[in-house]
Amino acid sequence: MPYKPYKEVALGLASALIIFLAANGYDLLPLLFLGGALGLLFYFLHSRGAVRSLVVKGGKDDDTITFAEIGGQRAAVEELKEALDFIRHYPQARRLGVRPLKGILLTGPPGTGKTLLAKAAAGYTDSVFLAASGSEFVEMYAGVGAQRIRNLFQMARERAQQNGKNRAIIFIDEIDVLGGKRGKVNSHLEYDQTLNQLLVEMDGMKGDEKVNILVIAATNRADLLDPALLRPGRFDRQVRVDLPDKEGRLEILQLHTRNKPLAPEVDLEAVAKETLGFSGAHLESLANEAAILALREGANCISQRHFMEAIERVMLGARLERRPGKEEIWRVAVHETGHAMVSEWIRPGSVTTLTVTPRGGALGYFRQQYDEDSYLYTQEQLEGRLAVLLAGAIAEEVVLGTRSTGAANDFEQATRIAETMVRSGMSRLGVAGSAEVPEELHHELLKEIFSRQEERVKNYLEGNRSRLISIAERLLAEERLTGEVFRELFAQERVPSTCQQEKRGGKANK
Template sequence: MRDWLIGFAVALVIFLAVIGINVLPVLLLIAVGFAIYTLMERRQMMAPTGSKETAVRHAINFDHIGGQDHAKRELMEALDFLRYREKIRSLGIRPLKGILLTGPPGTGKTLMAKAAATYTDSAFISASGSEFVEMYVGVGAQRVRDIFRRARQSARKEGKDSAIVFIDEIDVVGGKRGGHSHQEYDQTLNQLLTEMDGMQTTQSPMVLVIAATNRSDILDSALLRPGRFDRQIRVDLPDKDGRLHILRIQTKDKPLASDVDLEHIARESYGFSGAQLESLCNEAAIIALRDNSTQITQAYFRDAVDKVLMGEKTGRHPTSDELFRVAVHELGHAIASEMMRPFSVSHITIAPRGNALGFVRQIPETDGYLYTKEQLDQQVVVALGGAMAESLVFNNRSTGAQNDFLQASRIARTEVMCGLSRMGIVAEEHLPDGILDEEVRFILSEIEQRTREVLTPFAQDLHDYAQYVVATESIDGTEFREWLTECKDRFVSTSLPETYSVTTSEQLVEPSEITRLAN
């Protein structure tokens, strides 16, 4: 619009000059009009378009948030400084000025901020860190001043003595200053620091800043010092009990069938965030609607877990030979998993989803945090099981094992860096070139041979059962274990070496968790 107006003004001036009319008055009018237009545009940019008061804040409380008992207790303790001011003043306690919620995406940080407003009966204003950042100098700082001013005005208007300002993704505006940071970003952060310093303990209404980020490591140290963000509360992924609590909350108003076992679903959804669990319940209801069912069954939840993990079924149509190879590959993973830890396989499918042509879903027995070398070796056996099954049945391998090899290499590297290899305790930066790769190859070579010995007795039965998997497309863990038991009964006289007998108490480690530990 601005470019069009400028072009029209220039053309008008040239035309008037050509026909002999004095253009000075016209130029003056154009200059005044352009100045007015620029001023109005700048004011519009200064307005915090995304910041908003949450009118439905009282519809959300801490009872609506599951799986975060520890984080909720910490936050409620901090919020008590707003609720019981006379009591804390008698003890000489300085009220908190800021609370920083950190953790992975989807764990409920925004919900906890809204519940905090309900808990303290405060006015609530939310904004995103990106709303404070503009290319025009001074816009971000002005928006920071405005949101704090509006928070106080809202509290007074509603007759409250406190207000909560929630800033999501604060790492956008609160990153470390200096280096290659933009000057406008620094000015915006400086204004935020000034506003937080300006909150006096006797000020009414009191303003509490709650911020959320999953990148607390890049925040400026001045923002994290005591007196600004006094508390840092970790809002982490829920454990099994937390996932069960979230599932109960999310399915409270859904018509569940009698066969639905929420505890089993909580075990299957290892590593899911609260947002993913909400999506899982929603997807199960959508699948039920698609099938014109009036109730949500366990099978719908099973399909929903697959969809959340792997994505929607794709339109790819592998050939019959490819489907047979995929079935052999996935059965190799499943056999290795069951031999490492019985009752670990939940579902086997060769239906293409996302980038995968098939997959085996495993159920961790418990949420583990520490792992032994034997447990890590077991996970490598499971990762190599698919490629080894292809070698036994087809005498060759395919490109389908690429991701399996990457996972196995990461786990082997974790063993070396944690002092669980034959090299003992090492420091990566002090290792000679090539030594780390050589040790990783040694570990993988040994476990590859171990995987071959585990799968060899099942080679012929695996070939036959893969044809059944191709015909049915997917099977559950119970059906697979029945077949596996029949196979083991047939060659019980030539039982597997004692080395591979594993008790059910040992933990099956998720590849994603191994990657997290390695980092």
């Protein structure tokens, strides 16, 4: 690139102008003030990133990971390997007329390992790895984002040549920030210019260059991306990176506990069964929290109860020092016992933990387990979940005579399930598109679904009111019940004493 002394010429002209004005008796104070203001403005813009160059992260040799170190994503790994094999064995693929892949899009919930998969892809293909976030390309100043896109691709080629490699992988995390559908931001075209530049760079990639570049992007909102990004010839493959199933969770736990001393009684399979819905990031935090709990106790190894305690910490947060009043904590005990009783009634053996220990934003907590991860749900299963969610508020009504705001989150989840039932044709309306159902009729359908389950749960709890009070009192006394202890109490028919009946019943009759 030829040398262009723009700065020297500008400084020379400015100096000559100042000398000329001073020699002719002009007051230079306003000019100096204006120059100082412009200098401060330039410094401010530079510090805020308006003129800064793109900063990317490149993997070092000691940071290289392999697909074997990524657990719980067997399907995603196999699909990604299949796409990468075209790059590893390009001469053979070229003989068959295979066009090289330009982009791979990883989609899935946060914390499922999309970044790790991209790093492993670089090691699998012996490529230089550069990573950047989508937010680094978007600025309020026109043209900055497009320039950073150009710099990124140029940097990838230069680093590959410096390392003696002919492949480079560019990983863009949260690509929905810069790759959103064009035309949504009418007041500023910076978003569109940045996306256009990315499209141009990907179109310009050829399979016979000195450095072949593969773009891997990640997002959990693929629905927001511009269709031009997803067409063949740009992001040719979409790899779904889902939450791990039970076997995947066990594999991830085994990976994250390799460097941790475990007690002989630790059953990681039981922990995996308890952590339905956990991502890989959640499971890593779970193993770390269990180790922290063991460290606080001065234990030499991590036991099963440390893992069980860590599950609650990851899901709800640390225990709260502030304790609710006696009436509030009794209501919480009744509420959680109602959940547990209906869950055990519908699915025997499902209750794992019952507690009234405040954590995070929850005053109490009830946890149930599932025999296996499900991808489809029958109407009976959805109605059972609805019944369990409604049971807490109905138990309060049966024992205490009123409901409380503690069931707000339960009702939100129940509403989502009921709406799923309507969309799936499980209401009296049958099969109908959501857009075709009037709002008033939609409300009536939800109300009918809720009413059936409320009546079902209320009849059950009213018929087992003494058992409900007995278990709630035990929970209040011990603060936490395991699933085994709960089932022992659930199987008993202990009727409370007369004074207890008057005490609890009096509240209910007011």
